[in-house]
Amino acid sequence: MTAALxxxxxxxxxxxxxxxxxxxxxxxxxxxxxxxxxxxxxxxAETVAGGPLLDAYREQAGAFGQELHALRFGLKPSGVxxxxxxxxxxxxxxxxxxxxxxxxGQHMPAETLIASLGRLRDYFRSVMPEGRKPRAIFHGxxxxxxQAAVFAAINEFADDFAFGVQTNGxxxxxxxxxxxxxxxxxxxxxxxxxVAGITDATRRTWGGKSVHGKVLAAMDKLKGYGxxxxxxxxxxxxxxxxxSMVELFHAHEVPTCMLNTLRCTLPGARGVKPADGEMAKxxxxxxxxxxxLYRESGRKLVVANFANILIGILAPTARRLMCDISPxxxxxxxxxxxxxxSLYPCSEFIGLPRFNGGSLLSEGGVEAALAxxxxxxxxxxxxxxxxxxxxxxxxxxxxxxxxxxxxEMNGGMEKIGAFCDFYKEQVNYALxxxxxxxxxxxxxxGWDEGTETLFDLSL
Amino acid sequence: xxxxVQTQTQTQAQANIQQPQAAAPTIAVRKSCNPDGIGLSHYxxxxxxxxx
Ligand code: SF4
Ligand code: SF4
Numbered sequence: 001m002t003a004a005l006x007x008x009x010x011x012x013x014x015x016x017x018x019x020x021x022x023x024x025x026x027x028x029x030x031x032x033x034x035x036x037x038x039x040x041x042x043x044x045a046e047t048v049a050g051g052p053l054l055d056a057y058r059e060q061a062g063a064f065g066q067e068l069h070a071l072r073f074g075l076k077p078s079g080v081x082x083x084x085x086x087x088x089x090x091x092x093x094x095x096x097x098x099x100x101x102x103x104x105g106q107h108m109p110a111e112t113l114i115a116s117l118g119r120l121r122d123y124f125r126s127v128m129p130e131g132r133k134p135r136a137i138f139h140g141x142x143x144x145x146x147q148a149a150v151f152a153a154i155n156e157f158a159d160d161f162a163f164g165v166q167t168n169g170x171x172x173x174x175x176x177x178x179x180x181x182x183x184x185x186x187x188x189x190x191x192x193x194x195v196a197g198i199t200d201a202t203r204r205t206w207g208g209k210s211v212h213g214k215v216l217a218a219m220d221k222l223k224g225y226g227x228x229x230x231x232x233x234x235x236x237x238x239x240x241x242x243x244s245m246v247e248l249f250h251a252h253e254v255p256t257c258m259l260n261t262l263r264c265t266l267p268g269a270r271g272v273k274p275a276d277g278e279m280a281k282x283x284x285x286x287x288x289x290x291x292x293l294y295r296e297s298g299r300k301l302v303v304a305n306f307a308n309i310l311i312g313i314l315a316p317t318a319r320r321l322m323c324d325i326s327p328x329x330x331x332x333x334x335x336x337x338x339x340x341x342s343l344y345p346c347s348e349f350i351g352l353p354r355f356n357g358g359s360l361l362s363e364g365g366v367e368a369a370l371a372x373x374x375x376x377x378x379x380x381x382x383x384x385x386x387x388x389x390x391x392x393x394x395x396x397x398x399x400x401x402x403x404x405x406x407x408e409m410n411g412g413m414e415k416i417g418a419f420c421d422f423y424k425e426q427v428n429y430a431l432x433x434x435x436x437x438x439x440x441x442x443x444x445x446g447w448d449e450g451t452e453t454l455f456d457l458s459l
Numbered sequence: 460x461x462x463x464v465q466t467q468t469q470t471q472a473q474a475n476i477q478q479p480q481a482a483a484p485t486i487a488v489r490k491s492c493n494p495d496g497i498g499l500s501h502y503x504x505x506x507x508x509x510x511x
Contacts, residue, residue, distance in 0.1 A: 037487035079497030304503040315490035321498035334497045455489040
């Protein structure tokens, strides 16, 4: 529960109390800089009134504000999501791409994909420091429907990009796995249920056939590979089974999973949207189970979307997912290339023609898209500037995702996304873990390598 | 949010019991690095090092 109550009228930065539901601790935050501290709740009033915490924070507040501002407004793109085909062999309930495209759409020709990557390489070279590779992720619909073009592109640009592929897993035969793993391509799969009956409720072929067994087979093939993950999209259909999902993933030695709330951009998704409270209950039970499994086995199953909330609190600049920051990463940290050669701020917008920022291979290319009205509408969505988020104590741990669903479901960019209360609960849960000294158990080993500690106060 | 309400009720009882004790230490941590995140809800690059 968050309470956006100013602590007192002050000339300097102030701290806002937040009840996190912990027996001993309450949080205080300065949302303007994403600063937080956990304080003994019996000393809350005196802590926000003044004293060593506030003094120490005020010394750093300017620097923290600048750091957050640079993260929110100063990034250059360093990744691209490539949609090499409009087609998919599945018809998932909540897909963000229109069904007509997925069933009868076009593939991007191999020569267009190669030309596009050439253009993208040149763009990234112009904005990224030497020695850092841009990321290029092959992405939905189902990229392996156009496998020949995708693999040709990976071979051609092996030295220029760090590649990833997000796939439904149904086309990952031994040869495809060998190709991708031998080139260190990061692989993401999707699975929605611990058993076929649950997965089939939201993910099945156009003819209604189950793909559960095929995804499990793909997971078996990837066991032991360092760079893979599985996404579960949480819906009303699988919510009671999230704990079993975690058990299945842990048993299959999945290193990282995501238990994502579905995006409600297109109407099909909204029919299986869980209520925030139900989502929180099931999600925390799954996190608790992942922790118990870690304690029993010594092996972590990192739930990446939650890990990212924790990291966003502990080290805002170290976050890996760019949905939970405002403006989100779409159109500024990365962008998406659709199969027809058009650029969009994020794949989530590809079904919405008004967010088309123009063709990559046209004269203006990426620069023109980044400056287009289509992109500016998304990049300009600022959580500080609309209600109720502008007064929210945790707004830079949440980011009020997602602009696509805010626009399509709630009627505009200046609206909240689909899961406000769930975000509040997640942040409270994350802060409780930090209070209990357990945060590292939920994070990748070595997650903070390469970070510098700017503030570490023990009073 | 039944869950939160329950937690808060328990919480208050425990906090009352703990009041006579010394204050719990304040916790405040902030780390920093060069930002390079590009993941989104449809994808997370699993191995950060592999991308460098
Ligand atoms: S919040 Fe939505 S538009 Fe932004 S990066 Fe995430 S999925 Fe894409
Ligand atoms: S959507 Fe996020 S930022 Fe907005 S009010 Fe809810 S928790 Fe706060």
